[in-house]
Amino acid sequence: MKAVSLVPSLTEAVAVTLPGVLAGATDWCTHPADLDVTRIGGTKNPKLDRILALAPDLVIANEEENRAADLDALRAAGCEVLVTEVRSVPQAFAELARVLAACGAPGRPRWLAQAEAAWAALPEPPARRTAVVPVWRRPWMVLGRDTFAGDVLARLGIDHVHAGHLERYPRVPLDELRAAAPDLVVLPDEPYRFTAEDGPEAFPALPCALVSGRHLTWYGPSLAEAPRVLGEALRAARR
Structure with a gap:
């Protein structure tokens, strides 16, 4: 599996869970700090030629972070594009699991289980x-x-x-x-x-x-x- 991520948080999720899967990421993908991949430009202005040159099996994107025109161009060039939508914490957990599974993860990583547990254990705030x-x-x-x-x-x-x-x-x-x-x-x-x-x-x-x-x-x-x-x-x- 070879993937390119156009979303910084998803870059981090894939990189720490499946080392070696990412071939490319945006200039804004700053975590992990030692990420060594081809940089393909920004989230809003990716260099499509660089992405295509990597011949990825999957391009990971987000409906808010990335422009539809760029994603359509990648699809037209033959790339498989997975587009996430994340507007709530539960939706984030579901989309993270979907992305990681698409990249070959055999199950939920430990950090994702810990994150779900941390949010499930939140106490009721004393006052809003x-x-x-x-x-x-x-x-x-x-x-x-x-x-x-x-x-x-x-x-x-x-x-x-x-x-x-x-x-x-x-x-x-x-x-x-x-x-x-x-x-x-x-x-x-x-x-x-x-x-x-x-x-x-x-x-x-x-x-x-x-x-x-x-x-x-x-x-x-x-x-x-x-x-x-x-x-x-x-x-x-x-x-």
């Missing part, structure tokens, strides 16, 4: 809190409806205020974000790299939780430690 969750600035963009990260936060007791928005990642002016008066602002370090100097200064009246984007938005081995890592960061953000 509301949050604004920016994912970009210049312009400001936030989590909207039907997102994986939104489901992750909801399971940790955080209800983001734009969950009912018509768009999944709406652009919302900063004054409107402030006017929503949430209990806190959740600032991940990807896709936009929010830091203590680039984010919290925009919300001087609100507590801000700087969180790991990998633990908030990736669906892979990081899911096993995400409840603990995110929970600690969220608990630290109090008025």
Whole structure:
């Protein structure tokens, strides 16, 4: 089996479970740190000629991360393309199992079982809190409806205020974000790299939780430690 992954979290899942299966991955596939494969460009602008030159048995993609036009072009060139859809934690587990099985895994890896157990064992949060969750600035963009990260936060007791928005990642002016008066602002370090100097200064009246984007938005081995890592960061953000 020879696979190419166009999704960073799925790259990590396949690489740690089935060493040697991946022949190619995007420039944004940063985990595992020692991953030694052909780089095929970005998630939104992959070099199709590089992918085809690898002659993969399978290309792994995601309906949100990757462009339909690129996937259609790969199919037209004879590639088998597996497209995942991940908008909740349970769906992530199901899709991870499907991807790994398609790549030849004989069963669920230990890390996936540990991740499922970690999320199943979550205690009921003492009190629910509301949050604004920016994912970009210049312009400001936030989590909207039907997102994986939104489901992750909801399971940790955080209800983001734009969950009912018509768009999944709406652009919302900063004054409107402030006017929503949430209990806190959740600032991940990807896709936009929010830091203590680039984010919290925009919300001087609100507590801000700087969180790991990998633990908030990736669906892979990081899911096993995400409840603990995110929970600690969220608990630290109090008025």
